[in-house]
Amino acid sequence: MDEIKDSLKHLKSIPFFCRRCGEWKWLGKGWLCEDCLRKQIVEFEKIAGSIDRAIRAATEVKPQETCVWSFDQWSDDFYETSCGKAFTLIEGTLEENDMRYCTYCGKPIETTQEDS
Numbered sequence: 001m002d003e004i005k006d007s008l009k010h011l012k013s014i015p016f017f018c019r020r021c022g023e024w025k026w027l028g029k030g031w032l033c034e035d036c037l038r039k040q041i042v043e044f045e046k047i048a049g050s051i052d053r054a055i056r057a058a059t060e061v062k063p064q065e066t067c068v069w070s071f072d073q074w075s076d077d078f079y080e081t082s083c084g085k086a087f088t089l090i091e092g093t094l095e096e097n098d099m100r101y102c103t104y105c106g107k108p109i110e111t112t113q114e115d116s
């Protein structure tokens with residue numbers, strides 16, 4: 001627990017991988033780099049994004065290497081990452097939080113979330 005608190009404390013002082021573009025950058029709000037933050041705002045503004053998103057999903061290249069995030073059932077709010085870290089979401093799912101890349105190792109996130 002203390003380790004997690006400590007790593008959260010350093011959030012603002014060390015760069016992380018942006019959860020959206022996967023680049024190693026200084027992050028702004030919500031694990032996004034400034035570029036992605038700006039892009040996200042633009043995206044939110046054009047609500048007709050569903051067509052956009054469909055095109056993007058169809059053309060997106062799926063990299064092989066992923067970081068597997070498994071939901072820790074025992075401590076119910078942590079994801080264990082395959083790169084050896086733990087991550088907790090304030091609310092919602094990874095999808096709802098637009099988490100695509102592991103903020104620790106930069107690989108695309110793969111979840112093994114089970115319904116219980």
Ligand SMILES: [Zn+2]
Binds near residue numbers: 021022023032034037
């Ligand atoms: Zn980014």
Ligand SMILES: [Zn+2]
Binds near residue numbers: 103
């Ligand atoms: Zn990782």
